[in-house]
Amino acid sequence: MSCDTKFVHLAWQRSEGELAGVRYPMGSDPKGELARAFGVYDEDTGLALRGTFIINPEGVLLNAEVNFYNIGRNIDELMRKLKANMYVARKTDEACPSKWKDDGDATLRPSAKMVGRVHEALQGESG
Amino acid sequence: MSVARLGAKVPPFELEAYLPESQDFGTVSSSTLQGEKKWIILFFYPADFTFV
Numbered sequence: 001m002s003c004d005t006k007f008v009h010l011a012w013q014r015s016e017g018e019l020a021g022v023r024y025p026m027g028s029d030p031k032g033e034l035a036r037a038f039g040v041y042d043e044d045t046g047l048a049l050r051g052t053f054i055i056n057p058e059g060v061l062l063n064a065e066v067n068f069y070n071i072g073r074n075i076d077e078l079m080r081k082l083k084a085n086m087y088v089a090r091k092t093d094e095a096c097p098s099k100w101k102d103d104g105d106a107t108l109r110p111s112a113k114m115v116g117r118v119h120e121a122l123q124g125e126s127g
Numbered sequence: 128m129s130v131a132r133l134g135a136k137v138p139p140f141e142l143e144a145y146l147p148e149s150q151d152f153g154t155v156s157s158s159t160l161q162g163e164k165k166w167i168i169l170f171f172y173p174a175d176f177t178f179v
Contacts, residue, residue, distance in 0.1 A: 004174060
C-alpha cells in the first residue's frame with residue numbers, strides 16, 4: 001500500500017524488474033486514510049512510512065513494524081514473525097523465543113517454574 | 128476511521144487496488160479477506176518508483 005493511485009501501481013509493476021513476480025494486490029490510499037488509521041502517515045510529506053502490520057483471520061492486529069524512509073524491511077524477518085504468530089495461534093501455551101525461525105524450532109512453555117529460569121529452559125530445549 | 132491498536136480488531140477497510148494477477152483494477156476489503164479466513168499483511172511504503 002502507498003498513497004499512489006492504482007494507475008501508478010500498474011505502471012510501476014509493469015516497468016520495474018524487481019516487481020515482475022508480484023501477485024498480491026497493490027492498494028491505493030491517496031487520501032492517507034488507511035495510513036493514518038495505522039499511524040504511519042507522514043503529515044509533512046503526504047507519504048506513508050515503511051510500516052508492516054500482521055493481522056490474524058479474526059481481524060486482530062498482532063504485529064507492527066515501522067521504519068523511517070531509507071531503511072528497507074527484511075522479508076526473512078517478516079516471514080519469521082508471520083510463521084511465529086500462526087504457530088502461537090495454534091499452540092496457545094507456547095512462546096516463540098528470539099531464535100525461533102520455523103515449525104520444529106525450540107519453543108518455551110511459560111509457567112511459574114520458569115520464572116527466573118529461562119536460561120535453563122533454553123539450555124534444556126536445545127540440549 | 129478509528130485507529131488500529133495491537134491486540135484489538137483493526138477498523139474495517141476497503142481500498143482500490145491494482146491486481147497484478149489479473150492485470151486489472153479491483154478492490155481489497157478486510158471483510159472479504161476475513162470471510163476467507165486469511166491472515167493479512169499490510170505493507171505500507173512511501174512511493175512507487177523509489178528505491179529501498
